[in-house]
Amino acid sequence: VIATTSKPTQVDYSDIQGIVRFGYGKMTQAVYLVACVKEAAAARAWLRRAPVSNAATMTPPPTTALQIAFTAAGLEALGVAPSIIDQFSHEFRGGMTDPSRTRRSGDVGENAPNTWEWGWGNGGLKLPHVVFMLFAEPSADNGGGLDSFTRRVIDDDWSKGFELQRRLETNDIGGIEPFGFTDGISQPTIDWEQRRDPTATHIDYGNLVALGEVLLGYRNEYGKYTDRPLVDASSNGKNGTLLAADDAAGKKDIGRNGTYLVIRQLEQDVRKFWQYMHAQAESSNDPAMVDRLSAAFVGRSRDGTPLVETQDAAIEGIAIDDASVRQNQFTFDDDPNGARCPFGAHVRRVNPRNSDFFGQPTGVKKLVAMLGLSRRTFREDLTSSVRFHRVVRRGREYGPALSPNDALVPAPPNDEKRGLHFICLNANISRQFEFLQNAWVMSTKFSGLTGASDPLLGNRAPITGCPATDGFAIEADGSPARRLSGLPQFITVRGGAYFFLPSLRTIQFFAAD
Numbered sequence: 001v002i003a004t005t006s007k008p009t010q011v012d013y014s015d016i017q018g019i020v021r022f023g024y025g026k027m028t029q030a031v032y033l034v035a036c037v038k039e040a041a042a043a044r045a046w047l048r049r050a051p052v053s054n055a056a057t058m059t060p061p062p063t064t065a066l067q068i069a070f071t072a073a074g075l076e077a078l079g080v081a082p083s084i085i086d087q088f089s090h091e092f093r094g095g096m097t098d099p100s101r102t103r104r105s106g107d108v109g110e111n112a113p114n115t116w117e118w119g120w121g122n123g124g125l126k127l128p129h130v131v132f133m134l135f136a137e138p139s140a141d142n143g144g145g146l147d148s149f150t151r152r153v154i155d156d157d158w159s160k161g162f163e164l165q166r167r168l169e170t171n172d173i174g175g176i177e178p179f180g181f182t183d184g185i186s187q188p189t190i191d192w193e194q195r196r197d198p199t200a201t202h203i204d205y206g207n208l209v210a211l212g213e214v215l216l217g218y219r220n221e222y223g224k225y226t227d228r229p230l231v232d233a234s235s236n237g238k239n240g241t242l243l244a245a246d247d248a249a250g251k252k253d254i255g256r257n258g259t260y261l262v263i264r265q266l267e268q269d270v271r272k273f274w275q276y277m278h279a280q281a282e283s284s285n286d287p288a289m290v291d292r293l294s295a296a297f298v299g300r301s302r303d304g305t306p307l308v309e310t311q312d313a314a315i316e317g318i319a320i321d322d323a324s325v326r327q328n329q330f331t332f333d334d335d336p337n338g339a340r341c342p343f344g345a346h347v348r349r350v351n352p353r354n355s356d357f358f359g360q361p362t363g364v365k366k367l368v369a370m371l372g373l374s375r376r377t378f379r380e381d382l383t384s385s386v387r388f389h390r391v392v393r394r395g396r397e398y399g400p401a402l403s404p405n406d407a408l409v410p411a412p413p414n415d416e417k418r419g420l421h422f423i424c425l426n427a428n429i430s431r432q433f434e435f436l437q438n439a440w441v442m443s444t445k446f447s448g449l450t451g452a453s454d455p456l457l458g459n460r461a462p463i464t465g466c467p468a469t470d471g472f473a474i475e476a477d478g479s480p481a482r483r484l485s486g487l488p489q490f491i492t493v494r495g496g497a498y499f500f501l502p503s504l505r506t507i508q509f510f511a512a513d
């Protein structure tokens with residue numbers, strides 16, 4: 001990262017792929033086409049006229065959208081110069097299946113890449129090069145919806161340049177994920193205006209994140225610019241469209257207005273999940289336990305209600321008067337012992353809602369903490385400040401819905417697969433997605449816990465120094481915690497890859513002939 005003192009520049013929304021700003025919620029139909037470059041010149045020719053959707057607001061809003069992202073192998077296959085590819089981040093170049101990172105991310109045993117259906121370049125599979133993400137409202141394209149839009153975009157010229165490797169279908173099951181919990185509630189608010197000073201100490205939890213956390217070419221939460229490919233102004237490609245780098249004189253910025261896109265296909269065993277919850281409830285002889293226990297795993301009830309009280313005090317970056325974000329108006333400060341929401345619950349792991357100082361001290365305590373004189377408490381140093389580890393989630397579900405009740409029936413032969421195409425955007429894969437996945441989801445030492453990984457996502461395989469990874473503790477005020485052990489693996493990784501989602505200008509730079 002490079003320090004800078006330069007003033008923020010205006011954001012050109014028409015240069016940014018729309019998915020950074022919009023979830024395309026009304027476009028309930030979506031498909032992700034994972035493809036390889038078959039013929040580089042033909043692929044570049046198609047890309048030069050690809051109708052990529054941007055992030056500018058339109059009236060009326062569009063009813064279809066196309067987004068495109070490339071892996072490092074894809075950039076190489078397209079003919080992008082090695083000197084440019086080498087400037088992308090280490091983890092992007094190494095890829096999700098790099099053996100040095102699969103152990104840390106829990107991609108071992110049943111999750112190991114050699115069992116994947118796509119995303120792994122071995123055992124007869126090819127490494128993916130590009131993902132084409134298509135979205136549509138059902139009524140779009142004169143009522144033809146996604147099928148019609150896909151036929152229109154993925155045309156004969158596309159087939160000259162690209163070869164389809166895997167079609168990742170999605171299915172809108174009504175705003176819930178396959179286990180049945182409301183999804184898509186909490187997202188960071190992006191500081192598009194770059195008004196907030198990220199370098200100041202943040203005593204309170206806020207939901208606002210620096211633009212540079214989700215887009216390359218802008219200041220991040222450290223007030224710095226994340227490394228990314230820059231080129232001399234003289235090598236600006238034939239169509240010379242790249243923007244200048246804010247922080248390096250004489251350089252054009254290939255990363256600017258682009259970001260990294262992580263995709264993981266996560267298959268969910270919905271029957272196993274609910275059958276396990278019922279087995280636990282029966283042993284405790286309490287019917288309401290099914291709801292309580294499953295909510296403790298997630299950290300929210302099925303309707304999205306958090307397990308801690310929502311508050312009236314404003315949280316920076318959350319509009320308090322907006323009913324739809326009311327479910328997001330909370331921190332875990334009033335639940336320091338995890339009695340309401342277990343420390344190990346999924347949402348508490350992936351967003352502990354802490355600030356730069358443990359417990360968000362006020363008054364004299366705040367001063368003492370800022371001076372570094374506070375007495376260290378048990379959990380104080382265990383959880384890193386969350387503002388450096390936020391991601392924008394854009395995942396979609398796949399497979400047919402299965403209600404918690406229907407999930408109690410044994411699976412019929414050829415039961416359809418269901419799960420989540422988990423997708424997130426971040427400017428720094430290792431500090432954002434991988435930190436969440438490794439240090440908070442898969443780690444058995446999160447927040448002072450032992451012998452437990454994420455109750456939804458853990459793969460339960462023993463790891464060095466920690467033979468048990470299949471526990472879950474439900475803390476209680478004043479009485480011993482309830483400890484579950486032998487949690488089954490509910491979620492299995494079926495594929496995935498790290499992509500770069502370029503700006504519209506950079507797509508043209510890559511596609512120049």
Ligand code: HEM
Nearest residue numbers: 177181182183184185186266347350351420422436437491
């Ligand atoms: C099939 C797998 C998964 C399921 C079923 C799942 C389920 C959920 C649910 C029900 C919520 C609460 C609703 C919301 O706030 O939007 C949530 C929130 C979240 N999940 Fe997951 N999730 C999965 C995978 C992941 C993965 C792999 C990550 C990252 C490594 C992740 C990160 C997050 C984050 C950051 C939040 C928001 C937490 C907050 O800000 O309060 N999830 N997830």
